[in-house]
Amino acid sequence: MTHEQGAGPLDGLVVADFSRVLAGPYCTMLLADMGATVIKVESPSGDETRTWKPPVYDDRSTYYLSINRNKKSIALDFGNPQQCRIAREIAAKADVVVENFKPGGLAKFGLDYESVRATNPSVIYSSVTGFGNAGGAGLPGYDLLVQASSGLMSLTGAPDSPAYRSGIAIFDVITGLHTAIGVLAALVERGKSGRGQHVESNLLSSALSGMVNQTAGYILSGRVPQRMGNQHPSIYPYEPLPTADGDLVVTIGNDRQFQRFCTLLGAEHLATDPRFALAADRSHNRADLRPLLVDLLATRPASEWFELLTQAGLPCAPINDIRGGIEFATDLGLDPVVQVGSGERTLPGIRNPLTFSETPVGYPHVPPEVDEHRAEILTWLSTSHPKEQQ
Template structure:
């Protein structure tokens, strides 16, 4: 088959033009390996030197959208391949959940030929993404400055735990960032120890930030022909991602603390008990509170001076909560869900993950997709972005270690020699 190279040609005067990097004619949308591709990033090649979560999550999103992602692993493979249980057909579900639509090649950076191959992959890519410690790739000639000499239009994204300055030597684990950013101090009840989030939330947020940065840089490159380096780190993503909590401290000096399931500024905005279990209420304004009081058969509560405005309800939550609990005791959580939903009040049952998937299916969100085809296909979670013209695809199951070496080496031959 004919393999296509994908690095976009710069406009005249901006950067050298490499004919092997020309895009295909309009309508002939294919990936770097000659396969038909329909996503908005079809034709983009991503050299993925990342592992674990933030980087692989970012590159999986790009791959879903049509990019050709070459996953460069050590001979031992991405660490998450060994993170078990749970497993699917003996494989780590952690690894499988964030590595679909990619191709794998195993390279030993202690071997000169393998380093040369790695540099060739980076030289032929539109995007290079890595999450080594700052400076960790310099000695292999895989740093931005060296790669940009061969590939001046490259978008080079680096993910670290704490940046490349004072935190360069700190290990970049999500749990450490949850602790040091302040998130753990906000998670749990006032009487409990600090808790981590049930998901590596800052790895995910950082992966999303990296994807936004990559797409922004690709857009800028389409105008100027210039590549650039992007840096994101978990600590900065954490402080940004804690939004009103970090903003509240900066603007008011208030240091937030653990409040369990309560919200610091809104009430009622938490799970409340019913006749047989909890239901979550999310009452964010006076209109909703008035409706709630009417539905509960106590419309006068809405004009009670203690509860008339959001600050009133927030300050007097200790008085309001037992009133609501008493009123909710007359029906089950399922019954209240039907009543509140019918009144257009924000509410929710507390599901486990199975319940969450089932609920999304009942809503018609089609959360589960088939990744790959035939007997080797596996279930996966749908990419959350919907495109009307260039939908995401789920063509390739997560690759085995070094599964695509021959195709990748052939692609390198077709893109020309690299120093």
């Protein structure tokens, strides 16, 4: 059984994907894009994201379609002994297993790490949970719960607004990325030692790591970060600023940039004003600086300022909707939309952000229907050998 896309960097790797929803499937899709053969093991009713509508594409959930391309599906009822045996055979012959059941949830089916390792000693077994396998083992791992409990929502919104969630399930995505990194690192180590291992990740730990300067700021200074709207706690200006016809995001990251910015605005005196000359002073005196910048930017529309600042090498950006974001990436030559699948079965998708000079990623297969590849997977099981026999 092959991925049928040629020599991607993970060509020849077999991944048994026992995960569902977002963090695990996002991880395994990235591996599949890079050439791994990913076997998506679903319940007979399928991954629940198949039912998350709207929006839809040909009546299929776009949520499901966004994270399940390049995979092969088999539906198995673990409560059925014969079908559970098939799941164990898949795990025994895979290079990598990815699962996001509650801690201990797979032990009764013989699909936990210890059981799989007994038949597949070199397996890289990756477990994704919401809150780890200690005191949080019984907590459901939904991204919004982690956004709330980690502190992210307390940082999102205006100072006088309610706490807000991120516009995407940000910690599911970050955890999926962390999980992919862990799997790849374990594969490198296995190449040196020949041994498998258990790689564990959880949404809350990924959240605390992913909030970088905010979590570090607290543990190092003792100050609890607060909501600041679109402003940055340590850099100014670093926010949307109004122009003659709309907002433009301006991000001035150092003193040299601020000097050029002031020159472009025709306000060189601001760069030498002791309240604003240094980055820390600009942050401290932002309430004084902001209205001065707003008055200066009010003389031109956002599009003109974008051109002028960009030509001067100063970082700024328009505030786009999703369509505008894709069009902007297209204008920059990033080709963000790719064609997934071939022949009569194709659909558009978002490009994998990685490029490889010698082993490119590929998009040969549309996301599978439930149990679409049962016959192919069963044939592979009957003709291949368990890992310990290879």
